[in-house]
Amino acid sequence: MFPASTYIKRRKSLKESVKSGVLLFLGNEESPMNYLDNTYHFRQDSSFLYFFGLNYAGLAAIIDLDEDKEIVFGNDLTVDDIIWMGTQPTLKERGQSYGIQDVRPMAQLDAYLSKSQQSGRQIHFLPPYRSESIIKLYHLLNIEPSKTKELSSVEFVLGVVNLRNHKSTEEIIEIEKAVDISVDMHVAAIKLARAGMKESELAAAAQQVAVAAGGQISFPIIMTINGQTLHNHYHGNTLKSGDMVLCDCGAETDLNYSGDLSSTFPVDHHFTPIQKQIYEVTLRAHESALAKLAPGVPFRDVHLAACRETVVGLSELGLMKGDPDEAVQAGAHAMFFPCGTGHMMGMDVHDMEDLGEVYVGYDGEPKSTVFGLKSLRLARPLEPGFVATIEPGVYFIPELIDLWRSENKCTDFINFNEVEKFKSFSGIRNEEDVLITPDGYRVLGKRKPKTIEEIEALRK
Ligand code: GLY
Ligand code: MN
Numbered sequence: 001m002f003p004a005s006t007y008i009k010r011r012k013s014l015k016e017s018v019k020s021g022v023l024l025f026l027g028n029e030e031s032p033m034n035y036l037d038n039t040y041h042f043r044q045d046s047s048f049l050y051f052f053g054l055n056y057a058g059l060a061a062i063i064d065l066d067e068d069k070e071i072v073f074g075n076d077l078t079v080d081d082i083i084w085m086g087t088q089p090t091l092k093e094r095g096q097s098y099g100i101q102d103v104r105p106m107a108q109l110d111a112y113l114s115k116s117q118q119s120g121r122q123i124h125f126l127p128p129y130r131s132e133s134i135i136k137l138y139h140l141l142n143i144e145p146s147k148t149k150e151l152s153s154v155e156f157v158l159g160v161v162n163l164r165n166h167k168s169t170e171e172i173i174e175i176e177k178a179v180d181i182s183v184d185m186h187v188a189a190i191k192l193a194r195a196g197m198k199e200s201e202l203a204a205a206a207q208q209v210a211v212a213a214g215g216q217i218s219f220p221i222i223m224t225i226n227g228q229t230l231h232n233h234y235h236g237n238t239l240k241s242g243d244m245v246l247c248d249c250g251a252e253t254d255l256n257y258s259g260d261l262s263s264t265f266p267v268d269h270h271f272t273p274i275q276k277q278i279y280e281v282t283l284r285a286h287e288s289a290l291a292k293l294a295p296g297v298p299f300r301d302v303h304l305a306a307c308r309e310t311v312v313g314l315s316e317l318g319l320m321k322g323d324p325d326e327a328v329q330a331g332a333h334a335m336f337f338p339c340g341t342g343h344m345m346g347m348d349v350h351d352m353e354d355l356g357e358v359y360v361g362y363d364g365e366p367k368s369t370v371f372g373l374k375s376l377r378l379a380r381p382l383e384p385g386f387v388a389t390i391e392p393g394v395y396f397i398p399e400l401i402d403l404w405r406s407e408n409k410c411t412d413f414i415n416f417n418e419v420e421k422f423k424s425f426s427g428i429r430n431e432e433d434v435l436i437t438p439d440g441y442r443v444l445g446k447r448k449p450k451t452i453e454e455i456e457a458l459r460k
Contacts, residue, residue: 002255027044046352181259196240199239257347289342290443293382307392335400338371338397361377386436393427433445
């Protein structure tokens with residue numbers, strides 16, 4: 001945990017950005033898998049954790065801006081609980097570690113909020129993403145479940161986003177821990193792969209590294225020979241000679257900060273010549289995105305630089321043609337690269353996606369609805385302290401190729417006869433995590449094997 005002063009300072013900064021009313025924070029509950037006592041791994045709400053530090057279920061908190069109070073609501077364990085769960089510190093004892101002096105039983109939350117509402121004060125809440133939080137808002141504030149998003153407080157969201165988007169030095173240290181473990185997860189999988197193994201064996205090896213380091217995975221592991229499917233969580237295929245494996249996985253530390261990396265490697269000792277050529281295109285796109293990173297540069301331009309370099313590389317291979325700028329303008333690259341170059345990362349692997357990409361990644365500006373650009377999660381001008389991923393890729397998605405071909409889409413820029421030969425190629429992506437610094441950027445954590453030489457050296 002960070003020192004209590006960190007949490008006190010975060011709450012103070014938030015209080016300075018939202019003017020009046022009561023800020024309501026709902027912690028997460030345990031989530032049953034198949035019956036009440038058999039639960040998934042507990043994951044605290046990231047904003048609750050950011051401001052209050054308490055990493056267990058059954059809590060709520062308020063910051064009363066008008067009366068300058070910070071209160072955590074929760075119940076201490078009964079003897080029945082202690083028999084099953086062991087001795088635990090009280091809420092009061094735990095709260096003190098995070099600078100919280102005022103703790104009260106959960107039963108008092110309802111009355112506190114009702115009294116505040118009756119006196120005409122605004123209760124600000126964040127958009128909930130779990131059904132139990134939606135139900136709590138109904139019981140506590142009489143908010144219709146279908147209205148929780150539109151009635152959530154934009155002022156509160158912006159206050160949280162502005163703080164959490166700028167990572168402090170102690171947060172960067174924690175994120176780099178997560179990235180270092182994530183690199184080890186990748187290296188373990190890259191070294192282990194052999195023809196005849198199941199994808200699940202590689203996924204298990206990667207997860208073992210995260211858990212052994214005292215954390216967890218930051219999202220379900222992607223470990224697939226079908227890398228053309230962007231988020232493929234199936235692990236049942238057997239690796240065979242000639243395949244490539246796309247591994248997209250990361251660790252979450254015990255303070256719940258994430259890493260998020262992707263690698264693509266051959267099942268054989270070496271990439272095939274054509275795999276190397278496409279790999280080099282993705283690397284060039286990756287490096288062109290990195291080269292753009294600096295404060296003040298809109299991440300949309302970073303993305304467009306990666307798109308342009310992808311077009312140039314694919315044109316050299318005969319898969320695309322025409323003027324690269326016009327091809328990007330027409331969105332032709334999106335058949336090969338239908339997603340974004342990166343996203344914010346922090347306590348959430350897609351940081352604060354629950355609070356709204358438009359606020360986190362677009363500074364309130366609307367997102368594009370154009371195919372490709374609509375999947376870009378980050379577009380705003382970069383600022384020192386932002387942490388983001390860089391993850392351009394090239395994907396040959398048979399259904400998308402067939403659709404575009406049948407619609408004669410972007411025929412000025414795509415050589416469909418050539419592309420046809422790549423329909424079983426799969427996909428390639430590298431991903432690294434970067435910090436925007438006052439002078440430019442820094443790739444976080446230890447180096448992830450990225451070049452063809454670095455990958456093949458691990459495949460011996
Ligand atoms: N690494 C998963 C994602 O960025 O969506
Ligand atoms: Mn990512």
